[in-house]
Amino acid sequence: MHLNTSSSPHTHSANGLSVVMLRVVYALIPAIAAYAWLFGWGVIINLLLATITALATEAVMLRLRRHPITPFLKDGSALVTALLLAIAIPPLAPWWLVVVGTAFALVFGKHIYGGLGFNPFNPAMVGYVMLLISFPREMTTWAAPLSPDNQGLDLGQSLAWVFSGALPAGVSLDGLTSATVLDTLKTQLKLDQSIDQISASPIFGAMGGAGWQWINLAILGGGLWLIYKNVISWHVPVAMLGSLALMALLFFAVEPTRHASPLFHLFSGGAMLGAFFIATDPVSGATSIKGRLWFGAGVGILTYIIRSWGGYPDAVAFAVLLMNMAAPTIDHYTKPTVFGHRKGSDGR
Amino acid sequence: MSRQLWSFHGGIHPPQYKELSNQRPIAQAAIAAELVIPLHQHIGQSAAPIVEIGAQVLKGQEIARAQGYVSASVHASSSGTVIAIEERPIPHPSGMSAPCIVIATDGEDRWQKQPPVDGHYTEMEPSHLRNLVRAAGIVGLGGAGFPSFIKLNPTGKVIDTLIFNGVECEPYITCDDMLIRERASEIVAGINIMRHALQAREVLVAIEDNKPEAIAAMRQASANANESGIEVVIVPTRYPQGGEKQLIKVLTGKEVPSNGLPFQIGIVVQNVATAYAIHRAINHGQPLVSRIVTITGDGVKEPRNLEVPIGTPIQHLIDQCGGTTGDIERVIIGGPMMGFAMHSTAIPLIKTSNCILVTRKPDQPPPLEMPCIRCGACAEVCPVELLPQQLYWHARAKEFDKTQEYDLFDCIECGCCSYVCPSNIPLVHYYRFAKTEIWSQEREKEKADQARKRHEFRLSRIEREQFEKEARLAQKRAAVQQKADSGDKGEADKQATIQAALDRAQAKKEQQQEPPKNTAALTPAQQRLVDEADARRARLDAATTAASNKEAE
Numbered sequence: 079m080h081l082n083t084s085s086s087p088h089t090h091s092a093n094g095l096s097v098v099m100l101r102v103v104y105a106l107i108p109a110i111a112a113y114a115w116l117f118g119w120g121v122i123i124n125l126l127l128a129t130i131t132a133l134a135t136e137a138v139m140l141r142l143r144r145h146p147i148t149p150f151l152k153d154g155s156a157l158v159t160a161l162l163l164a165i166a167i168p169p170l171a172p173w174w175l176v177v178v179g180t181a182f183a184l185v186f187g188k189h190i191y192g193g194l195g196f197n198p199f200n201p202a203m204v205g206y207v208m209l210l211i212s213f214p215r216e217m218t219t220w221a222a223p224l225s226p227d228n229q230g231l232d233l234g235q236s237l238a239w240v241f242s243g244a245l246p247a248g249v250s251l252d253g254l255t256s257a258t259v260l261d262t263l264k265t266q267l268k269l270d271q272s273i274d275q276i277s278a279s280p281i282f283g284a285m286g287g288a289g290w291q292w293i294n295l296a297i298l299g300g301g302l303w304l305i306y307k308n309v310i311s312w313h314v315p316v317a318m319l320g321s322l323a324l325m326a327l328l329f330f331a332v333e334p335t336r337h338a339s340p341l342f343h344l345f346s347g348g349a350m351l352g353a354f355f356i357a358t359d360p361v362s363g364a365t366s367i368k369g370r371l372w373f374g375a376g377v378g379i380l381t382y383i384i385r386s387w388g389g390y391p392d393a394v395a396f397a398v399l400l401m402n403m404a405a406p407t408i409d410h411y412t413k414p415t416v417f418g419h420r421k422g423s424d425g426r
Numbered sequence: 427m428s429r430q431l432w433s434f435h436g437g438i439h440p441p442q443y444k445e446l447s448n449q450r451p452i453a454q455a456a457i458a459a460e461l462v463i464p465l466h467q468h469i470g471q472s473a474a475p476i477v478e479i480g481a482q483v484l485k486g487q488e489i490a491r492a493q494g495y496v497s498a499s500v501h502a503s504s505s506g507t508v509i510a511i512e513e514r515p516i517p518h519p520s521g522m523s524a525p526c527i528v529i530a531t532d533g534e535d536r537w538q539k540q541p542p543v544d545g546h547y548t549e550m551e552p553s554h555l556r557n558l559v560r561a562a563g564i565v566g567l568g569g570a571g572f573p574s575f576i577k578l579n580p581t582g583k584v585i586d587t588l589i590f591n592g593v594e595c596e597p598y599i600t601c602d603d604m605l606i607r608e609r610a611s612e613i614v615a616g617i618n619i620m621r622h623a624l625q626a627r628e629v630l631v632a633i634e635d636n637k638p639e640a641i642a643a644m645r646q647a648s649a650n651a652n653e654s655g656i657e658v659v660i661v662p663t664r665y666p667q668g669g670e671k672q673l674i675k676v677l678t679g680k681e682v683p684s685n686g687l688p689f690q691i692g693i694v695v696q697n698v699a700t701a702y703a704i705h706r707a708i709n710h711g712q713p714l715v716s717r718i719v720t721i722t723g724d725g726v727k728e729p730r731n732l733e734v735p736i737g738t739p740i741q742h743l744i745d746q747c748g749g750t751t752g753d754i755e756r757v758i759i760g761g762p763m764m765g766f767a768m769h770s771t772a773i774p775l776i777k778t779s780n781c782i783l784v785t786r787k788p789d790q791p792p793p794l795e796m797p798c799i800r801c802g803a804c805a806e807v808c809p810v811e812l813l814p815q816q817l818y819w820h821a822r823a824k825e826f827d828k829t830q831e832y833d834l835f836d837c838i839e840c841g842c843c844s845y846v847c848p849s850n851i852p853l854v855h856y857y858r859f860a861k862t863e864i865w866s867q868e869r870e871k872e873k874a875d876q877a878r879k880r881h882e883f884r885l886s887r888i889e890r891e892q893f894e895k896e897a898r899l900a901q902k903r904a905a906v907q908q909k910a911d912s913g914d915k916g917e918a919d920k921q922a923t924i925q926a927a928l929d930r931a932q933a934k935k936e937q938q939q940e941p942p943k944n945t946a947a948l949t950p951a952q953q954r955l956v957d958e959a960d961a962r963r964a965r966l967d968a969a970t971t972a973a974s975n976k977e978a979e
Contacts, residue, residue, distance in 0.1 A: 082756045083521065083769050085855045087841030088785065089440060089597070089762040095796050095848045149794050195797030195849075311802070360801040365815060367805075409816070416833045417435070417810040418671065418684035 099154025101309045102355065105300035106161055109351075112296040113165065116223045116289045119236035120169030124176050125161060127240075131180040132160035139189040155194050159183055162202035162355055166348065166395070167209065169221045170254060173240050175213060179205040199402045200362045203395045210395070222256030222281075223289030230254065259287035260347045260391035263338060272335040277342075286345030294350040301354025313367060315353040317374025318381075319344055325382035343382065352377065352394035362402045369405075369412035376401045376408075429659055432679040434672045436807040437664040438842045440597050440763070442636060447722040448600040450730040452608055455746055457504050461529045461737035462774040463489065464516045468565040469572045470496030475527055481508045484538035486713050489527050492560065498573045498777075499563040503715040503735035506531035515773050517759045519766040526774070529737070540711040547708050552578070552623040555708065559623075562707035563714045563777075568668070568697035569760065571778040574704065577694055578623040586692040587678060588626035590617060590701055592633040592640065593661065593668035596761030599781040601718040602698050604731045606633070606640035609702060610647035616701030617656060619708050624694060629656045630677055631698065634663040665763060666840040670695045672809050684836050699780075719775060721747045725754045725784030734775055740782055741771035751786060758783040763841040796849035804843035804853060810836050814843035818853050821860035826867065829860045837861075897933040904929060 114121040136156035140147045160180055167176055183205025191197045210217045224230045231239060231246070231254070238244045245251065257265075259282055266276040276282075285291040304310045322343055329337040343349060348356070357363060357377045364373035377397045384393030466472040473490035483489055483502040490500040510528040515521065547555060560575040568591055590613075594602045606613060621629050631648075633641050641660055648656040661667060661676055671682045674693055682688050688695055699717065706712045715736055722729035727748030734743060740757060744750060758765040759779050775782070804814035813832055820828035834857060843853045904926045908919075 081754065081767065081769055081771075083767040084756075085519070085767075085852065085858060086758075086760075086765055086839070087763045087844050087854065088756060088758055088765065088767065088783075089845065090793075090850065091438075091440070091846055093846075093848055094793055094850065095799065098801070098848050146794075149796070153796060155799075193797065195799045311806075361799050363800075365800050365802050365805065366813060367802075370802075409813075413813065413832070414805075414811045416684065416812055416836050417675075418681050418686065418836065419833070420681055 095153045095155075098309055099158050101304065101307055102158050103154065103161060105304045105309075106165070106297075106355070108296040108300050109165070109293055110161070112293045113169075116293065117169040117221050118224055118230040119233045120171075120221060120231070120240065121164075123173075123236055123240050124164040124167055124169060124171060127173055127176040128160040128164035128167075128180045129157060131177045132156040132184055135181045135184040136189075139185060139193070143189065143193065145193065150194065153194065156184060159188070159201045159205075162351070163205045165351065166202070166206045168217065168219055170219055170239065170251075171216055172243060175209060175216050179209040182208050195361055197361055198405075199399055200356055200359045203356060203398050203402075206395045207399060210390070218258075218261070219251070219255050220258050221254055228254070256281055258347070258391065259290070259342075260385065264385075264391045267336065273338055274335065277338075283345075285341050286347075291345045294345045297350040297354060301350065304354060304358075310354065310358040311367070311370065313370035314358045314363065314374035314377075317371045318353045318357050318378040319349065321375040321378030322349060322382050323378075325379055329386070337386070343385070347385070347392035348394035349381065352381070352398060356394065356398050357401070362398075362405065364405045364408040364412065366409055366412045366414055368414065369408045372408050372412060373401050373405060376404060429657065429677075430679075431659075431661060432676055434667075434675045434809050435811045436809045436842060437666065437672075438807050438845055439663070440665060440845065442663075443598045443722070444600050444603065444636065446598065447720045447729040447731060448603055450728070452604050452718055452731045452733055455732040455734040455738060455743060457531050457533060457535055457735060458738045458742040459531060460509075460739070461503055461506070461531060461735060462514050462526045462739065463500055463503065463529065463737035464514070464524055464526045464774065464776055465490050465500060466516070466524055467500065467571060467736070467776040467778060468498040469570060470494070470498070472525070473497060473500045473563075475511050475525075477508050477527065479508055479511060482506075483508060483529060484536050486540070486715055487538045488561075488563075488713070489529075492563075492573075496573055496576065498565050499561060499713070500527070500736075501563055501713040501715050502529055503737050504529065504531045505534055505536040515770060517766075517768065517773050517776055517779055521769045526737075537712075547619045547622055550622075552625070555619065555623045558708055559704055561713070562703070564700065564703045564707060565714070565777050566697055567699035567703060567717060567777065567780070569764075569778050569780060574696070574700055577689075577696060578620060580624050580689065580694075583689055584692055585624045585626040585689065585694055586628060587694075588617075588621055588624055588629045589673060589677060589693065589695045590629070590631040590698050591668060591670070591673055591695055592631055592637075592644070592698040593673060594637070595634060595663070595665045595668040596763050596765075596781075597665075598722045598783050599720050599761050600722070601720045601731050601780050603637045603640050604720075605699055605702060605718050606637070607643045610640075610643040611650060612705045613644070613698050613701045614647045614651045614656065615709060616703070616705035618651070619704055620696060620701060621655075626694070631656060631658045632661050632673055632677060633658065634667065635660050636663045666809055666838070666842065669809065669838055669840060671838075684833070714777060717777060717779075719743065719779060720781040721784075722781065723758075723784040723786075725750050725752075725757075725786045727751055736777055737774045739772050739774050740768070743775065743782060744771060744784060750784060753787040754784055755787040756783075756785045758785070763845070764839065793850045795851055798847075798849055798851060801848060803846045803848065807842040807846050809840060809842065810838060812837060814853050817860070818851060818856050821856040824863070826860055826864050829857075830864065834860055834864075893936075900929060900933065901926070 133151060133156055136151060137147050140150050163180055163183055183201040187199055187201030187204030188197045222228055235246050263276055281288055283291045286294055301315060305312050323340040326340040326343040330339050357374055364370050380397035380400055381393045384390060384396055471493045474493050475490045477483060477489045484505045485502055487502045488499050489502050492499045506529045508527055509530045513523040514526040516524045556575040556578050559578060564574040565571040566574060592602050592606055617629060631644055641658060644658045659677060666672055667676060674688055675681055680691050682691060703714050716733050718731050719734045720731050721743050726744055730747060732743060756767045757771055758767050760781055762783060765783060798815055798818060800815050808814055817829055817832050817834055837857050839854050841854050847853060908922050
């Protein structure tokens with residue numbers, strides 16, 4: 079009789095890595111649905127392109143690195159990276175933008191550091207920032223939300239545009255696109271417009287950008303579900319959104335004509351996605367509880383600073399990458415006090 | 427009567443599986459044909475055998491005596507003949523062998539003539555009680571096996587709280603549960619003895635809320651005994667609440683300092699089964715020769731609790747529970763969280779074995795170990811508030827100094843981190859590996875230090891011998907010179923004698939300047955004593971000189 083003599087514990091709870099990753103995917107579904115509803119087929123095409131590229135790149139890299147392919151493909155981490163990046167890329171992007179960005183994210187954001195668990199930076203944000211810096215025009219050409227006036231492109235037209243850059247007769251790119259609210263805010267403020275004047279534009283909604291605010295609400299819902307399911311802890315989202323809102327409130331209270339409201343900052347751009355899905359990436363973030371609060375707060379504050387005074391209208395990706403760099407240091411200084419090392423608690 | 431409870435960080439709620447084994451009453455295990463009784467079943471020094479091969483022994487007869495202070499005697503757990511004193515595999519995580527006394531039982535299970543009970547415990551001195559407990563070979567039956575008489579010695583401290591641990595937080599194990607249900611009044615008798623020995627102010631019995639029958643039995647027994655001073659405290663079920671330091675935190679809010687012992691903060695924790703054993707020893711004069719063991723798991727047909735003579739082979743117990751149910755994967759001594767898997771069922775059961783968990787081969791292969799994604803689930807459940815993922819990282823990289831910075835040695839190896847790890851990393855295994863490596867490095871270093879000291883001592887000895895040799899030679903030369911010069915006597919002779927004496931004095935003085943060789947490697951404490959002696963001597967010299975000067979005046 080051969081007995082297994084592996085060391086304790088001899089039991090394990092059921093949730094594996096793939097369950098964790100799949101829950102992240104499920105949590106994104108409402109946001110993806112809202113996104114596709116508002117912006118059309120381009121969104122779906124981006125998601126598919128990114129997914130296929132990510133899985134193919136992951137498989138090639140695993141093979142090159144002589145790692146077992148199936149278990150690592152099944153862990154779902156490449157899928158999560160692909161979805162997060164695809165959501166951040168404009169729906170009217172050409173196919174190569176998505177493919178290059180996704181491949182770059184997985185090769186240079188993940189595998190070059192040793193694959194899953196070893197990447198110091200969030201791979202999706204590495205891909206996003208590379209695209210934003212290298213292809214600023216494509217990356218800032220955002221589609222306008224669909225409306226009775228703007229029916230957008232159907233599936234065939236979308237495919238034609240994505241793969242060959244051809245638009246149907248009588249449709250111009252300008253007619254399909256629109257500036258984002260953060261972009262508008264930035265340029266208009268430079269022209270000495272007041273917040274009230276700027277937000278009178280139809281692209282502004284009650285909370286964030288028109289249409290965009292619904293996507294952000296869907297992301298918020300998915301994020302809350304992740305917290306409920308214990309996939310992420312509340313610390314990073316609360317710290318990030320809290321510090322972002324606090325910064326916004328501070329300036330908004332002093333000079334409401336020159337600074338947007340906290341609500342606007344929370345519901346536009348990548349704030350929600352960043353708070354619940356990007357900054358909560360455990361691999362590249364801080365790991366201790368206190369550390370997560372600092373990490374989240376850092377992302378929130380940097381986001382506000384870059385949005386208000388930096389060169390880019392949105393800043394979540396930059397803020398996350400900067401805080402990724404700081405994560406090991408944060409961890410070093412936020413070690414929890416170990417049981418029995420506390421002073422005074424032992425009654426002496 | 428509700429008591430304020432505190433909480434410890436983390437912990438988990440694994441499925442209990444306690445109903446497997448707590449449906450049947452405790453039964454007496456049949457005597458095995460051969461009992462294998464290890465000499466080392468406790469923390470501390472092994473006991474030394476006091477019987478020889480061929481000796482007839484009776485149940486309860488001492489067969490190996492405690493050596494040194496931290497040690498425990500071992501008794502024959504049934505009557506028979508000693509057929510071997512040799513190395514046999516013992517229940518140890520490493521699967522190692524150790525000296526055991528093997529008894530071929532005669533099936534009569536005859537007790538030795540029991541010494542008369544020395545009167546009521548309340549009339550005994552605590553020190554006498556401790557001697558009796560020591561002679562009975564009683565050790566902590568909760569699993570650690572620390573000799574119990576030591577924990578009955580408050581060493582001048584006031585013991586505020588004496589806690590009896592009936593928490594039994596590990597899944598599957600029900601031996602304490604069943605013991606409390608069936609023998610609560612005996613446990614109370616043992617508790618009273620221990621309270622008397624420790625003069626404890628407050629006595630608590632902690633039981634988790636998943637054992638309502640045990641709670642009721644314990645309450646009933648302490649009420650029957652008219653013991654208003656025993657408080658049964660219900661604690662919410664959570665693993666690893668049965669850990670000594672965790673339980674103290676829950677009941678008192680106090681944290682035992684790292685590397686510290688509970689009695690330093692006026693607390694002693696004992697297992698309920700230990701209280702039962704002490705009752706048997708003091709009130710009935712019976713040493714520890716058996717214990718209650720849970721035999722359970724999906725691998726045995728009729729899981730239950732048995733009262734088992736120490737030294738009974740595991741296979742014998744499995745057979746008494748209807749045998750195995752099919753293909754067996756593991757035989758674990760202890761629970762699924764902290765027990766260790768044995769390589770054979772021939773291994774005997776010892777004083778600290780509370781459970782034998784037999785598991786069947788799972789339908790699915792074990793999940794693959796994946797990379798750590800630093801999700802922090804492990805840190806959330808760690809009852810010691812460590813950062814398990816950092817410990818893992820550094821242990822894997824063999825950065826053992828870093829693992830110590832992250833307080834590796836505070837880890838209690840409860841297994842919560844491994845249990846929740848989504849990547850299926852056997853974290854505890856890495857910590858054990860790191861601990862073992864650090865211990866072996868420390869041993870190496872100690873050896874090297876000793877070798878260095880020996881070498882230095884040797885060098886200084888050689889130097890001294892050389893010096894003494896030269897001094898002797900010089901003396902000889904002087905003597906020869908003197909002989910040669912002896913022709914012209916008188917003034918020259920006198921001069922030579924004086925010179926030789928001066929030379930000798932000089933040599934002696936030089937020799938004395940060499941520091942004495944036995945003071946080469948002193949501890950700071952020894953050095954202080956030497957310095958003090960020197961100072962005294964100097965004062966004495968000064969005083970003598972002063973006195974003689976005075977006299978001269």
